[in-house]
Amino acid sequence: MATILVADDDPDFVEVMRTILMSEGYTVASARNGDEALETLRGGGVDLLLLDVMMASVLDGVSVAFEMQKDAALREIPVIMVSSIISSPHASMFPTDEYIPIDKWVTKPVQPDALLQMIAGLLAAN
Numbered sequence: 785m786a787t788i789l790v791a792d793d794d795p796d797f798v799e800v801m802r803t804i805l806m807s808e809g810y811t812v813a814s815a816r817n818g819d820e821a822l823e824t825l826r827g828g829g830v831d832l833l834l835l836d837v838m839m840a841s842v843l844d845g846v847s848v849a850f851e852m853q854k855d856a857a858l859r860e861i862p863v864i865m866v867s868s869i870i871s872s873p874h875a876s877m878f879p880t881d882e883y884i885p886i887d888k889w890v891t892k893p894v895q896p897d898a899l900l901q902m903i904a905g906l907l908a909a910n
Contacts, residue, residue: 786831786907787811791821791848792866793839797892801834804896810903818844822851825858832907835886837867846884853885862906864888864899 788810790801802812813830815821817839824830833852837845845865852858863886888902 785809785811787813787829788832788834788903789813789815789821789824789830790834791815791818791839791845792834792836793817794836797836801894804900805903808900818848818851821848822858825852825861826855828857830861831910832862832864832903835863835865837865849885860910862887862910864890864902864906866890866892866894 788805790798790805790812791814792798792801793816798814802814805812813824815824821833821835825833833848835845835848839845845867849863849865852861852863865884865886865888867889887906890899890902
């Protein structure tokens, strides 16, 4: 079964995602910030990334997505960006007018069934 990296600085969210994903048979790794996420991704074996926007910095997740795009070994890993930035005081900082190299966008709170369908679709396409 696939390995999914959950990159989010909220330990409660990571634990909820871990429970949901493991119940479907996925292996789950986690990272608290962009640097940890990139380190884990570069270590290999990650099939999909659930990526928060706001971690160590307001746009930490966006930086990770762009770093992945520059790296041929990481470019093909599907990315689902998961965030509550739209309803945060930092919403105006999000680059809505530029391309961000992600595959899907999910707003928190996450609907588990919809997320699982999205994950299965992206993994099947890869």
